[in-house]
Amino acid sequence: MSSSRLAVHGRRLFSGAMLALTGLCAFTAVTLLMGILGYLLVHGIAALNWAFLTRLPVPVGETGGGIANAVVGSARLVVLAVGLAAPPALLAAVYLSEWRDTRLASVLRAATSMLNSVPSIVVGLFVYGTIVVRQRHFSTFAGGVALAILLLPMTLQAAAAALEALPGSLREAAFALGASRLQTLSGILLPAAGPALLSAVLVAAARIAGETAPLLFTAFNNSYWSPGWNQPTASLPVTIYTYAISPYDDWHRQAWAAAAILLLAVVATSLITRGLLHARWRSHERP
Amino acid sequence: MQIVTATQTGKPAVRSGLSAHALADATLYGLTAAAGVLTIGLVVAIAVTLWRDSAGLHRTLSQVWQFLRGTEWDPVAEHFGALPFLYGSLLTSALALVLAAPAGVGAAIFLAEVVPGRLSQLLTTLTELLAAVPSVIYGLIGLLVLVPWMRQTAQPALSRWLGFLPLFAGPPYGVGFLTAGILLAVMILPFQISASRDALMAVPRTLREAALALGATPWETIARVVLPEARPGILAGTLLALGRALGETMAVTMVIGNAPTLSLSLFSPGYTIPAAIANEFTEATGPLHLQALEALGLVLLVMALITHLLGQWLPRRLRRVAR
Numbered sequence: 040m041s042s043s044r045l046a047v048h049g050r051r052l053f054s055g056a057m058l059a060l061t062g063l064c065a066f067t068a069v070t071l072l073m074g075i076l077g078y079l080l081v082h083g084i085a086a087l088n089w090a091f092l093t094r095l096p097v098p099v100g101e102t103g104g105g106i107a108n109a110v111v112g113s114a115r116l117v118v119l120a121v122g123l124a125a126p127p128a129l130l131a132a133v134y135l136s137e138w139r140d141t142r143l144a145s146v147l148r149a150a151t152s153m154l155n156s157v158p159s160i161v162v163g164l165f166v167y168g169t170i171v172v173r174q175r176h177f178s179t180f181a182g183g184v185a186l187a188i189l190l191l192p193m194t195l196q197a198a199a200a201a202l203e204a205l206p207g208s209l210r211e212a213a214f215a216l217g218a219s220r221l222q223t224l225s226g227i228l229l230p231a232a233g234p235a236l237l238s239a240v241l242v243a244a245a246r247i248a249g250e251t252a253p254l255l256f257t258a259f260n261n262s263y264w265s266p267g268w269n270q271p272t273a274s275l276p277v278t279i280y281t282y283a284i285s286p287y288d289d290w291h292r293q294a295w296a297a298a299a300i301l302l303l304a305v306v307a308t309s310l311i312t313r314g315l316l317h318a319r320w321r322s323h324e325r326p
Numbered sequence: 327m328q329i330v331t332a333t334q335t336g337k338p339a340v341r342s343g344l345s346a347h348a349l350a351d352a353t354l355y356g357l358t359a360a361a362g363v364l365t366i367g368l369v370v371a372i373a374v375t376l377w378r379d380s381a382g383l384h385r386t387l388s389q390v391w392q393f394l395r396g397t398e399w400d401p402v403a404e405h406f407g408a409l410p411f412l413y414g415s416l417l418t419s420a421l422a423l424v425l426a427a428p429a430g431v432g433a434a435i436f437l438a439e440v441v442p443g444r445l446s447q448l449l450t451t452l453t454e455l456l457a458a459v460p461s462v463i464y465g466l467i468g469l470l471v472l473v474p475w476m477r478q479t480a481q482p483a484l485s486r487w488l489g490f491l492p493l494f495a496g497p498p499y500g501v502g503f504l505t506a507g508i509l510l511a512v513m514i515l516p517f518q519i520s521a522s523r524d525a526l527m528a529v530p531r532t533l534r535e536a537a538l539a540l541g542a543t544p545w546e547t548i549a550r551v552v553l554p555e556a557r558p559g560i561l562a563g564t565l566l567a568l569g570r571a572l573g574e575t576m577a578v579t580m581v582i583g584n585a586p587t588l589s590l591s592l593f594s595p596g597y598t599i600p601a602a603i604a605n606e607f608t609e610a611t612g613p614l615h616l617q618a619l620e621a622l623g624l625v626l627l628v629m630a631l632i633t634h635l636l637g638q639w640l641p642r643r644l645r646r647v648a649r
Contacts, residue, residue, distance in 0.1 A: 068519060220354060
């Protein structure tokens, strides 16, 4: 009798210990995040000032200088990538949700998830072979195309999921009123999925803003401003990489500062998107 | 007037000829299908381009074999053997999985089964933010913080206690397989956590209640009832994480030491496929060197696609076996 009670006691203890262990795992993950964010902010913000954001880099050996060209370069690359890839991504997402049982839809679904799993450096090789070799020089355009290829499947998947999550009754009601497919889509479905579609684009944009590998041999780098779309350009991630692997303390300091800016931009974007989505959902839930 | 049905029959509504509705809908179909075809075309184009650009390395089957099992990488002498890079990629990814998969599943159990909803949501959001950190930032922290710590603290301690194992032999450089594996583990942790948490949350509540009612402790319920049911989803998360680890470039490039070695020691500097491409591509010594790097890219693409397809197929297979 007492030995079986002891066994129950032991099982309870073991259960508690294992659950505590899982708590330790979660705690470790959250601590890592806090550590990374905290360390970056402390080291980065110490090196941040207005001049850093508005000046060009200075030659090796001189201290000071800024990363203005990299900030602008990154912004232009991301805008170009979103401009190139968001329209086809949203259109293809509409195809997936409107004609979801066709042969093309199932091939497209498979192709999208495959494209999503292509390593980003391989995308860089592809754009090098198709654009850079033909143009015979690195350019903002080539970098933007590389980022666009990464953005396309991410946006497509998230947007298709958002459209497919809409209740079927919306579509049926519109069709019952005699609306065409296009009218149903533009008048009912797209507005209903609007915030989710916007977040699909924004989340992917934040993700590609930090991509470095595909830019190394497409957009390359530039110590000066990059006029037009046909010259190599500096970008925040490539600047962080170049400064980090350099042997100079001043460049390390600047790498921390640039990383803090990039991380703040990426995290702010994902938090804002999340906030937008939740606000929208809550307002829908209210009677 | 034309009747449009709500069923998803897959046929565009173009039957009734020239009505404005039908024309608009046909245009919609055409445009969206074209965007879909473009996406499919991209996948094919990437594979074809890499195949074409690495032509000098796969003229014959024996040449392919030589490339894959060659251990020497000497661009100047035009000896191109991919084995050290393959080894480095597989070893660092395996290390990352060994470290991250158990921790990720553990954290997911805590988030899905232990803490209440609101707190779980907050912690999940935080771990998902970890996935949003750009890889070059992980590389920066790896290079300037993790590498010195490994060299001065972790590796000397490991070699003092476990130095008799060949795994922990050799001088502590700081950079190397182990450092890259640890950094990769941190990077893939959020993928494992979020996929496992989703899989655990999808397990029906009644299963837990039944197990608890039979007298199982909370842990026994999780280990014997919930986890087996969630296994396919967790496995899919692990394979997704493996794909990320294999393709990860910047962070690994910055901490692995960039030396094509085939050492058993985890302390040894090594090289991975993406790191080799990132480092050597813009400084290639000749056309054959470029083609060899493209061939490495092709190998990487094949590895990533196999991992991806396994991630789609294995969980489905597991579910079918379970039924």
